[in-house]
Amino acid sequence: MLQNDRYIGGGKIFFTPLVNGVQGTQFEIGEVQEGTLSFNVTTADAFSKDNVMKTLVAKVATSIDATLKFSTQIRNSKNTAMAMLGAESTETFAIGDTLPDGTTAAAEVVIPVIKAGTNPIIEGQVKFVGDEDGDKKPVLVVYNAVLTPTSDIAYISDDFSQLSFEGAVLKTANGYADEYTMEIA
């Protein structure tokens, strides 16, 4: 068992979409390779110029924002739909219809399809659940984040395909995010 409090080797990221204010069903983003959360504070400085050497006399925070980043290796219909800013759907083809690959349907066929660009805002709750190999399991809940895909969607590639996302963390009634630490040992 790992005893280093600062080493978080892995875990899973779950996403619960928020569409038009209605919370959807939580799903696992898929084998996440890396995930980070960073906070940024903008400050205003007040200086005294009573002397030649100006002196910092006050510093106040004027704004705070947080950014979330993660990338996943496994592609599934849900995270691919997120990467394409689209929505999952199905299309039904009757016998004799020309299918997307140019073949002809020899029976009724129902094919899953992602309608790209139909969902330009990906908003929802992001939850990171750390693995249980350490003596503590961190659980991070980001209550509301607006995600943007930041990677190419690879169709022909020598490497494993990765999907990357970056998001602005919005402040909610619960705050920005909570990190829970669960004892494992």
Next chain:
Amino acid sequence: MKVKALKDLHVPGQKTIKQGTEFDTKDKGIKEADVKKLKDKKLIEEVK
């Protein structure tokens, strides 16, 4: 029924049946009612 594909055909969950390939509709799991439709649409022809 043994038939010949007159076009590239797709049966759900299976690889493409290439045009000109002879196959048995039962082996491909194509229903009797669908075989008739495929013949009517000239997508297959019976091989005797």
